Amino acid sequence: MDFNILCSDKTWIKLFFLVWIFASSFTNGNWMYLGMSSVAVDTQQTEKCNTVPGLVLEQLDLCQRNPESLLCVSEGARQAIHECQNQFKFERWNCTTSQNYSVFGPIMTKGTRETAFIYSILSAGVTDSVTRACSAGNLTDCVCDPTNDGKNSVEGWVWGGCSDNVQYGLHFSRKFVDAPEVLKHQDTQSVRNKMNIHNNEVGRRTVRDMMRLRCRCHGVSGSCEIQTCWKSLPKFSTVGAKLKEKYEISIRIAGRSKRKLRPKTPKRHRQARTGRKKRLSKDDMVFVHKSPNFCTPNPIKGILGTEGRLCNRTGSGPESCDLLCCGRGYNTQVVRLTDRCQCRFIWCCYVDCKTCETLFDRHTCK
Known part of the structure; x- marks a missing residue:
């Protein structure tokens, strides 16, 4: 939506x-x-x-x-x-x-x-x-937020909008x-x-700290003699x-x-503590x-x-079959995909296509 x-x-x-x-x-x-x-x-x-x-x-x-x-x-x-x-x-x-x-x-x-x-x-x-x-x-x-509208910055641009x-x-x-x-x-x-x-x-x-400065150039033929800048959400x-x-x-x-x-x-670390406490940020x-x-x-x-989840047999990240399937192994199914291909325009006026089949392996966790 x-x-x-x-x-x-x-x-x-x-x-x-x-x-x-x-x-x-x-x-x-x-x-x-x-x-x-x-x-x-x-x-x-x-x-x-x-x-x-x-x-x-x-x-x-x-x-x-x-x-x-x-x-x-x-x-x-x-x-x-x-x-x-x-x-x-x-x-x-x-x-x-x-x-x-x-x-x-x-x-x-x-x-x-x-x-x-x-x-x-x-x-x-x-x-x-x-x-x-x-x-x-x-x-x-x-x-x-119009707080800084019109103010000059040390970098040479102007807060705008x-x-x-x-x-x-x-x-x-x-x-x-x-x-x-x-x-x-x-x-x-x-x-x-x-x-x-x-x-x-x-x-x-995190939302606040990731806001970014966006600028727009103004000048003759896009010369960017003046820039107006504002902060926007990522x-x-x-x-x-x-x-x-x-x-x-x-x-x-x-x-x-x-x-x-x-x-x-x-x-395992309690015995080795030196008395200094780590502060949470x-x-x-x-x-x-x-x-x-x-x-x-x-x-x-x-x-x-995770049974039945799709996994990547050759991957090494969390999506890999080894990790996602928790060592239980995986099932492999050959899937046939049918699609239109080699299409060409015929005068006049329709498109003629062939039907192509592609086979690929589908891996799911046991």
């Missing part, structure tokens, strides 16, 4: 999120489902916010004050889920989702590194989507995405609440790739921390629990296993 259509259409067709069967089946709501639903209603009816399952009071307040912002929350969640599946398409855990209200399933009950990535990418998605809507003038609470208003995107994301985690008082928040808030901020900071796929890098080097934290998050020291993705074994199905934990 095109983002511009979604966040700029002021008429009837609005993406909304009301699925009664799931609302009655799940008592604990999850705003992430907003990226999975496609029920259309008129969002000018602010009382509809009260019927959206899974929103806490702070989120309901934001919805009622600016219903259209929730449309962009939905788009942000949708693009985040899509990018999660893109980044993990060759992994044993491939960001599995379902059409029910839980979205990611039982994996969310544990604070694993996969859960950490989910929180980071969804927070980043909301930040990105709301920021773009601001710059396009589609939200009543914000506009693009409006930059993407990432500050509003950050502010909105903190208010909306963090709301379920900050209900508790700071002293009584669990380490899991703090982990989620920390990873939410990792996603937001492609969301680059944000996803950066968060995947953070996932790969994510840090496990102690599960009983009462005040601040701190790295967990492996048992605000840019570090963190997790609490070890990841489960994604090789074999486990319905209770929501794990599908």
